[in-house]
Amino acid sequence: MTNTTFKDQTNLLEKINRAIPNSIYIFDVVEQSMVWFNERVQAMYGYSVEEVRAMGPDYWAQTMHPDDIPYLAESLAKVLSLKDGEVIELEYRFKDQKGEYHWLSDRVTVFTRDTEGKVLSLLGVATDIDDRKAYEETLKKTIEKLNMSLGAANMGTWEWDVLQESARWDARMYQIHSGESNMEANALAEFRKRIHKEDAEIVQQRFDEAVRLKQDVYLTYRVTWDNGEIHHVRCYGRFLSPGQDSRIYGVCWDSTEEIQTERQIEEARAKLIANTKMAALGEMSGGIAHEINNPLTVIQARAFQLTQMVESGRPDTEKIKQAAESISRTADKIAKIVKSLRSFSREGSNDPFDIVSVKEIISETLEFCRTRFYNHGVDIVVEEVDEELEIECRLVQIEQVLLNLLNNSFDAIQELEEKWIQVKVEAQDEYIDIKVIDSGIGISEEEAEKIMLPFFTTKEVGKGTGLGLSISSGIVKSHNGELFLEPRTKNTTFVIRVPRLQQNPE
Template sequence: MITDLLKDQNTLLEKINKTIPNSVYIFDLNEVNMVWFNDRVKDLYGYTLAELRALGPEYYARSMHPDDIPVLNAAIEKSRTLKEGEVISIEYRFKDHNGQYHWINDRITPFSRDDDGNVATILGIATDVDDRKSYEETLKKTIEKMNMSLSAANMGTWEWDIERNRLQWDTKMYEMHDVPVLPGLNPLDEVWKRAIREDMENVNRRIQEAVDNRQDFYVTYRVTHSNQQIHHIKCYGKFMSNTGAPRMYGVAWDSTEEIQTEREMAEARAKLISSTKMAALGEMSGGIAHEINNPLTVIQARAFQLQQMVDAGKMDPAKIKQAAESISRTADKIARIIKSLRSFAREGTYDPFEVVPLKQIIEETLEFCRTRFYNHGVEIEVGEIDPELEVECRLIQLEQVLLNLLNNSFDAISDLQDKWIRIKVTEQVDSIEIRVIDSGNGIPEAIAEQIMLPFFTTKEVGKGTGLGLSISAGIVKSHKGELILDRQAPNTTFVIRLPRWQEEEALSY
């Protein structure tokens, strides 16, 4: 039965004609007109065969997009010389009955020949590719926008075939690496020639980890240009394996100016910190002088006592020992004050982190202001602190933060009747919390939102730069902590939260 059906070619062709989703047609090359087409043409484009044949010689001009007519004419001429079984493929825009253009993918092959063996009619199978063309157009616009964005951001793009170890760059990549665009140059080899070797070793390690774990990566490295200038390159790569062979695609950009700007900002910030510290030292100078004058008075008194014993010829060994010990203790106190003063005046931004007892940090800071506070009737109370409690920090910077908070409290409560400042320390498993509390009634909500902003101050003109809290917050942040105002506390309370240990910085490569 199946064999009989196959022998009935008319039935077979009719069934194919009814079910095929494409437009099938026969076109006369000599008359340049349509001979026949299947029902799909009318379904898709609204024409009857009679309507298209009625166009006559104007068939192309009235049914095709003007820009595509040269392509069609060239295809017609080429189809005249096609061999049996040979196929050509073209794409053009065809106008439907309502005047709308549709993209067509057309595959053409000879259908019949004249007595001289030349192709007389062609068979075409046309597929509507509007959706594909729309996607391609959208993709094209997306790529154009992406390229504009990359160009505006001075970014280059790259692609790496992992299995073949082939790296492809766009022109921006060549430019930022100072590599000439020449045939036969391998970008990988050129990077190795120009990059800092230790950087590339780290880059290779990070990329290998990304390949092994099938994940993205982010690295930075330095390259030396022909003028001997060092350029910093940042690179991001995305692992892709859903397109067959595993590949990586990514972007890179020259961050030299960015890094230079960061350095300049760091230097400017360091100068601001230094000037703020000098202002704080100026404010404390009277108290520091008193801190030193008091022990000097003790030393003078003990020295006078020893001198009297010598003059009187009464050398009491016990009294001499007592006077000498008193002088030694007092001299040590002066030495501690001067040491703290010299350390505090020094810039500590680039000091290494060190493990320091928290009690030592607080006691050394109080050396600057204890007498000043006492002379103005401000009571200082420090809660119990475990002598073994340590924190990894930059000592000078942390002392500066504490001193700034203490000075702010002093200024805020100096006109109050009840004047006190308390320092409380609480310990968590991996962190500590230092609270500086004063007898003030807190900070108004309208101001609380702004107190951490640079140059904001509530002090009188000439008495504050508005940089203290901003810089302090930055220092605490650089210690991976936070400086906050506790708005729920009944009295003015600033809280320093710090991790006890600084985790090792991630490699920048």
Template sequence: MSAIKPAYLTYAPDYETVFYNSELLRLNLSDELDSGDLDRAFNIITESVAHTLNSDRASIWLYDSDGKFIICKNQYNRDENQHSSGQKLETALYPGYFRLLRSERVVATFDALNDPATKEFKQDYTIPNKVKSLLDVPIRLNGKSIGVVCVEFTKAMRESTEAEKSFAVSISNITAKSIMASERIQALEDLASINYLLERSVESKTKELEEQKQITFHASKMAALGELAGCIAHEINNPLTVILGKAFIINSIARDNKIQDDMFQTSVDSIIQTSERISKIMRGLKFFSRESNQDEMAPAKVSDIIEETLLMCRARFKMHDFEIKVINPNPQIEVKCQSVSISQAILNLLNNSFDAIHDKYTRWIRLEVETTSDFVDIKIIDSGKGIPCDLKEKIFNRFFTTKPVGKGTGLGLPIVSSIMERHNGRILIDADCSNTCFVLRLPRE
């Protein structure tokens, strides 16, 4: 009676199977195959196939997007220890092979030149590449054939064993897994990129809305100022009219009665002139503070624009001991513009000069008008020492300000810049001036 064999002796796998399984285990445990780097993954796979199966070449081919071509993504030549890629074959030229590839799990040919499965490649591939035997396995992903793992023998014809076929099928699955890992990582990167762009878009839109909010707030303040100016002008003009009327009556009585008192006459004239000046200032305030974007472009004298602007701020500068001069503006120089907008631009620059130098020992502002054949330059120069180089670009950005918190909105210069653009002009910094000098350049009428 024979003895019963122990369980561990009932199965004894051959060395070939153990060898192939060991290599498959190594590949499955390789992090590089799941890294998303397909070039590196394909290098590892094709080298493994060629060395493990003792083949002369191993390659991975993938279909293009519409399946009209199959393209070599990686081919390893074992004798030369080199990788190559890029060869392309048109699938319609080899219908029998690709039809068989769709139905079979393995295409193994002992005689690659004459086997019905591969003889279509004789002239285009088999003979030029000296292929004698082939072992091809389709790569399938999500139930769809996406390519081929190709094992080539060029030195002698060779019949593939069942263990080799099984190994090649496993290599096909590992290749599909690497492709899936790459697609997953690419999808995650695309998602991260989309999230980043979305976040940037939200940030940009939020910033844009905040800017629009600030601009709207600024515009509403100007509108409120215009409305307030109108109310003040109305309230002041009524008693001012009475004062002027009485002053004219007194003046008329003095002339009729031939009163020759110089002090009396000077006082009456002073009342009339001061009242007219107040009336002019109120008209200017109301005119200046209104929204002017929709005004028609019309010829205006530059000297008049400057004078109208200084009416709004001369008293403030005088109160703080500022010296302000206008250097000989030619009264004949005209520009086609929205005069209120240009006044607003000049006033913004004058206010910036006031804030910049109000605590300096020397406080002066000078307005100069220069002309060329094409342009009129209105220069606003103050006793400051110029704009630092690192701020010259930033100061025209919305909401950028060098003023303390609560002292500035950062909208002054951007508003001036937009006004000048609307007039086909520019705002410039004169870098050659030893002091701070802004230039409003307008096309000459």
């Protein structure tokens, strides 16, 4: 009966050993060598027990990652002081017979002692965690990428626990609200301390409404720094209600310069109309917020997606990679839009002439209106432009002329079934032609004779001042060039002709 029981136990242990997906081993502390390990080790890493035993005291040097050996030596000292039944968990890299390293999570305990209680051998159960480490590394890079993207957009992130009435800010949030990254301060107390008194009530109402209706919140408010400066903050929050744990996650950014720029645009718009300056920027001002808010929404959505994956414990490496790439592309788009916005907010007539890439002129101008065109079903086609092609000009003014032509084409083709605009560059010996071609069938000869005159417009009443082309023509002439409607073309074609180099700029 006893023999039968022993055989049953032996068979059971063998079955358990084969079924366990972990590597099990016994390590001789005195000899500093491996005594035994199960078949799983040889199956996964290629070593036989005899091969590892032959390594003797060199076992660590031959199989462990050099960077992990000091950590393992320190951990061994801790293991030797373990009491029976206690376990220590280690993570390290193990080299297989092919020379490739694998991350292991190892649970180690004392296996045998001598009569004096000194540890003789250790029992370890190691699990291959390559997949987990790869995910952690991907997640780390994704978070770094996210932080870089948020940093590029100068955004801070925040979390508000509605039920607990508590909030968490990152360092950038404190800097946005106070000018300093003092993370020791209570986030809600700091917010209430800094918010402008005139804005406090409406902000509270907006957040209360978001909680009541379980919806997202988007608002702008002012904060006061210790030095007395007033800063404008724009804030977007996404409401989440998983079960009873209601939270709002969001981003904030200092929009002081952005708002100041918007005011400059409005002032420029009034000045342009009042003083017969170019009206193109005024026509585009309504699309500024849309151009900026779209990419910000993408960043928030991707950040929310990453948060959900982390909190759910179900990471998807491919989705993490896609989210990181989307965040990177979107941050670049925001930077381009802001750069264009700053350029177009200036009048530019006092700027010096500079050597500028024609491709840069077209690219920066399109960044300012591409989304608006796309949303209205207008295709933009830009023929390949030689990167080395340059002209001497006032960049802001030439961009304004190009923008005005693009806007005119946009307005002209709105009612057409086929809507497209093409930008084409032709290089001559002494000058460059930038052509804006649209799907319109051209302009009558009668209108063509008047189209460059001040206050003449083919647009409906209230949709144009009639100043754009006349002012644009004046700008191009100040560059010793010419703006004209190309005759006898199948589609409406305007040409900005500018010399490569300025001889006597006005």
